[in-house]
Each structure stands twice: as structure tokens, then as C-alpha cells.
Amino acid sequence: MSRPRRRSGPLAALATGALTVATLTSTSAPGHGAAPTVGFEMPFPCAQSWTGTTRSGHSPSPHAIDWNRADDDGLPVVASAPGVVATAVPGGTRGYGRYVVLEHAGGAQTYYAHLSSVSVVKGQSVDQGALLGRVGSTGNSGGPHLHFEQRAGGSVAEPWFHGARFVMGTQASQNCVDVPVAGNFLGDPGAELVVFRRAEKATFEIQRPGLAPKVLRLGTATDQPVVGDWDGDGRLNPGIRSPTTTTFTLKMPSGVQQVVLGAAADVPVSGDWDGDGRWEVGVRRAVDGVFRLRAPDGALTDVPLGDVGDLPVTGDWDGDGDTDLGVYDVASATFTLRRVDDDGLAWLAQVAFGSGDDLPVTGDWDANGRTDLGVWDPSSATFTLRQAPVPSAARAETSSVSFGRRR
Ligand SMILES: [Ca+2]
Ligand SMILES: [Ca+2]
Ligand SMILES: [Ca+2]
Ligand SMILES: [Ca+2]
Known part of the structure; x- marks a missing residue:
């Protein structure tokens, strides 16, 4: 699915000259496995402290971690690394109870067990830091806690977090993730680069050339970002969707609009x-990959597009004022863009752009009224932007801009 992450343990550190002798020694100590090729973080939101314990006799492996903190029943559990949901069991009563398995690059897996609720469905792609479910005590469990495993080659492996071997005790999660966003927030003709910074008090950070980023505060670490011109004044406004309540909170200077739509796992x-200048919301359903678009009067239109594991994108590819749909396939780094002509016929264009673990972004970079494509590389926090006369053009200009926090 992706290349090895650049910051992922001693081998990556070696490339940057940061490897210490102590790390080398512990890596080669008997009984210790090699560092994972995936850059795992703790399965909890940024900065939360949790106490992790391992023990001999722990089933299925002494490498499995039980995570606890005070009053942890019902607290969010998030993805340790980007991946695809291999297993989601929302109703389990034995063994792992309600649990989730994510499949990562190179066949690595992570297990999240004894959950009180599951927020994802099998087959969907989830980003690092995304909500998977909530801590519980389902299945073979004596009280609320998160049972967590990292697996390699099918076996439970010694766990690593943030490039270091796990050590028992209390530690703060460094699962502090930026999510790439873009759009015209500032009112000048082109789109700005934006990241949604997951944190207990989350923020939208809007790049301003030559100035500090403009910061808009909205949402929490487990909310999903969604941006649009909710009030129709020509500038984008921030929004978030809570997967827990399936409620959108759309923030405008005049106030907040709330819309309930979709299931927890939907994006x-x-x-x-409808092209009237005010933006609407929708979801891409995780179970079947169908876009469900909501009109201002609440009417719903369903548009199937792409595979379940694809990531949704939207933009006005043809510049007619109506926003069009698209999907990005991470594995092949290919956008599939859909537009509808004056006769109501739908046309698809495929554009190969991006690589590795890149996440898609869209915005009108060159201010010509047609939305352009881009990707953001999490390991370098670099946007690569594509500008072309039309989205399907074979020849396109690209530019790279560093913005956001590297993972
Ligand atoms: Ca606006
Ligand atoms: Ca509208
Ligand atoms: Ca259009
Ligand atoms: Ca454009």
C-alpha cells in the first residue's frame, strides 16, 4: 500500500545521522524484534496520558498491551497508523469482544479490543488519529481497558510508538496528526493550503504567504474536518463532523448551523x-462507497462512485458552478473525477497523481474557476499541487509547498 515511513525507528534515524549507540545496542539485544516499518503512535488522541502494561501469560502474547487511565470507560480509541479496516466486530461478546483490526503497509496489523462501541466498518480506509471506537469491557475482560496489539507476519510483535520501543508505564500520546484541507478562506482568488490539527482543542491552520498561519479553533481530536462556504459570501468557513453524534457543526460569523447526517463510519x-453559491454537506458512506448529498431542504441524492476503500474528494472540475464528486485510490495514487454535462450525462476522468501514503486535497490553486488536484505527504508535510488547463490534461504544472506538521 505504501513505502516505508521515513520516520519509523532506528533505520530511519540512521539515515538522518540521529542514531545513538544506545539505540543500536537495544535493537540488537537478544529477544527483541526489529523496529516496525510503520510509524505507529499510541492509539489515543494527542497528548492524552495512558498507562500501558504487558505481562507474561497475557493472551494471546506477552507483547499485547493493556492500556488504562482513570475513568477510561467510553474514551476514544484512535488509529495508531493509517490503514484499512480488516475486521470490525461491533457486537462481539467473547474473546476480544467488540474489536477492530487495521491492516497497515507491509502486512502489519493493529488490534483494538474490548471496545464499548465500534465506529468503523470493514474495508474502509482510515487515517492515523481517526476514531475507531471507544474503550469498554466487552468480551473476556475484567473491567474497562484497551487491549492493543501490533502484529507483523501474523504474530504479535513487540510494540513501538513514535519510533521507540514500548516501555511499561504512563506516557502521553504523540498521535498528534494534521489532516490536509484546502480552499479559499481568505477571499483572494486562489485556494489556501490548510491543515486540521487534531487536538483536544482542534484548529484549522490556514497558510498565509509571508505571515503566520491564520488559526480558527473548532472541534476536538476525533472530529472530522469539513470546509465550505456555508453563508455564501465567497469565502470558505470551517466545519467539523462528530462521528460519535453524526452531527455536522458548520461555523459562520453569523452563527453555527448543525446537520445530522450519515453513520459513524461515514466520511x-x-x-x-445546486450552484447557488452556498455550500451544502453530504457523506460518503463507508459501507458501500455511495455519496449521499444533502440539499438545503434536507432532500438526499445518492451517487455511487469508486470503491469502498477510496477517499472522497469534491471540487468544481469543469468550472460550471456546481460542485462535482471524485475519489482518490491511495494504493494506485489515482483520482477518479466525475462531472455531469448539460444533457445530464456523467463523465469520468482518471488522473494519476501522488505516491505512497499521500492524502488527497483539492482547491483552485490558479484561480481559474476550476478546482485543481493536490496531495499532501504526511511524512514530509509537503503539499504537491497540480495545475492544468482542464483536469484531464496530460501536461500539468506541479509545485510543492511545505505546510503542516510532519508525522
Ligand atoms: Ca463564507
Ligand atoms: Ca448551494
Ligand atoms: Ca461542476
Ligand atoms: Ca484551477
Whole structure:
């Protein structure tokens, strides 16, 4: 699915000259496995402290971790690394109870067990830091805690977090993730680069050339970002969707609008579906990959597009004022863009752009009224932007901009 992450343990550190003798020694000590090729973080939101314990006799392996903290029943459990949901069991009563398995690059897996609720479905792609479910005590469990495993080659492996071997005790999660976003927030003609910074008090950070980023505060670490021109003044506004309550909170200077739509696992999308200048919301359903678009009167339109594991994108590819739909396939780094002509016929264009673990972003970089494509590389926090006369053009200009926090 992806290349090895650049910051992922001693081998990556060696490349940057940061490897210490102590790390080398512990890596080669008997009984210790090699560092994982995936850059795992703790399965909890940024900065939360949790106490992790391992023990001999722990089933299925002494490498499995039980995570606890005070009053932990019902607290969010998030993805340790980006991946695809291999297993989601929302109703389990024995063994792992309600649990989730994520499949990562190179066949690595992570297990999240004894959950009180599961927020994802099998087959969907989830980003690092995304909500998977909540801590519970389902299955073979004596009280609320998170049972967590990292697996390699099918076997439970010694766990690593943030490039270091796990050590028992209390530690703060460094699962502090930026999510790439873009759009015209500032009112000048082109789109700005934006990241949604997952934190207990989450923020949208809007790049301003030559100035500090403009910071808009909205949402929490486990909310999903969604941006759009909710009030129709020509500038984008921030929004979030809570997967827990399936409620969108759309923030405007005049106030907040709330919309309830979709299931917990669904991914929010936004666009001006009817071309009147005010944007609407929708979801891409995780179970079947169908876009469900919501009109201002609440009417719903379903548009199937792409595979379940694809990531949704939206933009006005043809510049007619109506927002169009698209999907990005991470494994092949290919956008599939859909537009509808004056006769109501739908047309698809495929554009190969990006690589590795890149995440898709869209925005009108060159301010010509047609939305362009881009990707953000999490390991370098670099946006690569594509500008072309039309989205399907074979020749396109690309530019790279570093913005956001590297993972
Ligand atoms: Ca606006
Ligand atoms: Ca509209
Ligand atoms: Ca359009
Ligand atoms: Ca453009």
C-alpha cells in the first residue's frame, strides 16, 4: 500500500545521522524484534496520558498491551497508523469482544479490543488519529481497558510508538496528526493550503504567504474536518463532523448551523451541489462507497462512485458552478473525477497523481474557476499541487509547498 515511513525507528534515524549507540545496542539485544516499518503512535488522541502494561501469560502474547487511565470507560480509541479496516466486530461478546483490526503497509496489523462501541466498518480506509471506537469491557475482560496489539507476519510483535520501543508505564500520546484541507478562506482568488490539527482543542491552520498561519479553533481530536462556504459570501468557513453524534457543526460569523447526517463510519463531504453559491454537506458512506448529498431542504441524492476503500474528494472540475464528486485510490495514487454535462450525462476522468501514503486535497490553486488536484505527504508535510488547463490534461504544472506538521 505504501513505502516505508521515513520516520519509523532506528533505520530511519540512521539515515538522518540521529542514531545513538544506545539505540543500536537495544535493537540488537537478544529477544527483541526489529523496529516496525510503520510509524505507529499510541492509539489515543494527542497528548492524552495512558498507562500501558504487558505481562507474561497475557493472551494471546506477552507483547499485547493493556492500556488504562482513570475513568477510561467510553474514551476514544484512535488509529495508531493509517490503514484499512480488516475486521470490525461491533457486537462481539467473547474473546476480544467488540474489536477492530487495521491492516497497515507491509502486512502489519493493529488490534483494538474490548471496545464499548465500534465506529468503523470493514474495508474502509482510515487515517492515523481517526476514531475507531471507544474503550469498554466487552468480551473476556475484567473491567474497562484497551487491549492493543501490533502484529507483523501474523504474530504479535513487540510494540513501538513514535519510533521507540514500548516501555511499561504512563506516557502521553504523540498521535498528534494534521489532516490536509484546502480552499479559499481568505477571499483572494486562489485556494489556501490548510491543515486540521487534531487536538483536544482542534484548529484549522490556514497558510498565509509571508505571515503566520491564520488559526480558527473548532472541534476536538476525533472530529472530522469539513470546509465550505456555508453563508455564501465567497469565502470558505470551517466545519467539523462528530462521528460519535453524526452531527455536522458548520461555523459562520453569523452563527453555527448543525446537520445530522450519515453513520459513524461515514466520511463528510461538502460542495455547492445546486450552484447557488452556498455550500451544502453530504457523506460518503463507508459501507458501500455511495455519496449521499444533502440539499438545503434536507432532500438526499445518492451517487455511487469508486470503491469502498477510496477517499472522497469534491471540487468544481469543469468550472460550471456546481460542485462535482471524485475519489482518490491511495494504493494506485489515482483520482477518479466525475462531472455531469448539460444533457445530464456523467463523465469520468482518471488522473494519476501522488505516491505512497499521500492524502488527497483539492482547491483552485490558479484561480481559474476550476478546482485543481493536490496531495499532501504526511511524512514530509509537503503539499504537491497540480495545475492544468482542464483536469484531464496530460501536461500539468506541479509545485510543492511545505505546510503542516510532519508525522
Ligand atoms: Ca463564507
Ligand atoms: Ca448551494
Ligand atoms: Ca461542476
Ligand atoms: Ca484551477
